[in-house]
Amino acid sequence: MNIQKSASVGRPRGFDADEALEKAMRVFWQNGYEGASLPDLTGAMGISRTSMYATFGNKEELFRKALARYADGPASYGAEAVVEPTARGVATVFLHGAVRSATLPGYPTGCLSLRASLIGGEDGQVIRGLLADWRDETSAMLRKRFQRAVDEGDLPAETDPALLTRYVMTIGNGVAVQAAAGAPRDELELITDAVLQSWPPALARPQRRTVTSGRRARV
Amino acid sequence: MNIQKSASVGRPRGFDADEALEKAMRVFWQNGYEGASLPDLTGAMGISRTSMYATFGNKEELFRKALARYADGPASYGAEAVVEPTARGVATVFLHGAVRSATLPGYPTGCLSLRASLIGGEDGQVIRGLLADWRDETSAMLRKRFQRAVDEGDLPAETDPALLTRYVMTIGNGVAVQAAAGAPRDELELITDAVLQSWPPALARPQRRTVTSGRRARV
């Protein structure tokens, strides 16, 4: 069931499963998970309900595969960012990737995971968990990369990698929302450029730091 | 139909319309528009379907009133910000208001308009338009305020008020998304502090602004 390969015997499939998944990804991207009805999906995919269920399992599985395709394709800038040689380069590639991905010509604007996550009652909990997992993966990648930068002296020793990660992702999320609201790419580029102009950001945790006496946090 | 006042004659209403609207607002805040079903809403409001329709019109009207309550209550920081004496003060109050509103104890995290807007097929177009209008109001307020700051010399003459507005709202949107994802208030405070540390941001339009160059996308 997990595979979407056509069998060797029997009637051959009348459509390309990869193209159909691409279309499904765009519909989810445009409408979110619950906002994408089965007629919406199958209509865009050019196939019938039965073919969709036979090939992809069900709506949730279809979304899972579409999300994987999204993460490996238009939203792969996270993995591209962490291989940059400097923390500033990481942030630059990440934020510019976020802008580019959220304003791709011919694709829906904004971020698929945002459109699909911020919704739903208790039934959408599975989907939200799926997206939270993916978000946490990206977050962990950045955090480890920033930790390495701290260890290497690329970032100030007092930098909190987790907080810096949240900082970068906050900007990225804001960019995605703005793109979904219709912000043009060039303006978002200018905004991310401005954010990157002050790097590293003045992020200092006021609370307890190291064992050395240091200054106490205010009560 | 627009009024929700109880009439002087006839059977008196068995519930408080204001309290019911407050509960409805929280349900929309938590679940979005389409994610909030009528049983969800009426259950939280403690009334029956019929009473809801008699008092508020329909689901869309109920959302309209809940949004108005939201804009005048937890999300009133936009209006509070623009009365600050300096542009930096405006940004500070706005961003800290965004953090505070998105992490109010006892309320759902994040922003109601975000949860309700980033979804839905063609039927949710009315709701999205409603939210876009509200967003545009806030955007226009900030833009005019920043324009005044430019005129007064509070901001550099080359500052683009619209672009600066988008910058501030991008951060605010990112904060809302992060809060909805579970980010604690103190971390978001640190992040907005870091953003405000570099003020005004290095936002420069590289080319001359055309005066009336077509319609601008909504912020």
Added chain:
DNA sequence: CCAATTGCGTACCGATCGATCCACAACTGC
């Protein structure tokens, strides 16, 4: 040609969506 296997189209399933109908309850003014 004949099974066996697999894709596909139609018609349908129970559940839930927002919304409404209608009889009755509860109140005001007379």
Added chain:
DNA sequence: GCAGTTGTGGATCGATCGGTACGCAATTGG
């Protein structure tokens, strides 16, 4: 008390949701 008006609860509406049963089409292996 009675007429008029308005709120409430229960039953129900048509539409749509995700998902499925079934019969036919199209292919492979003999």
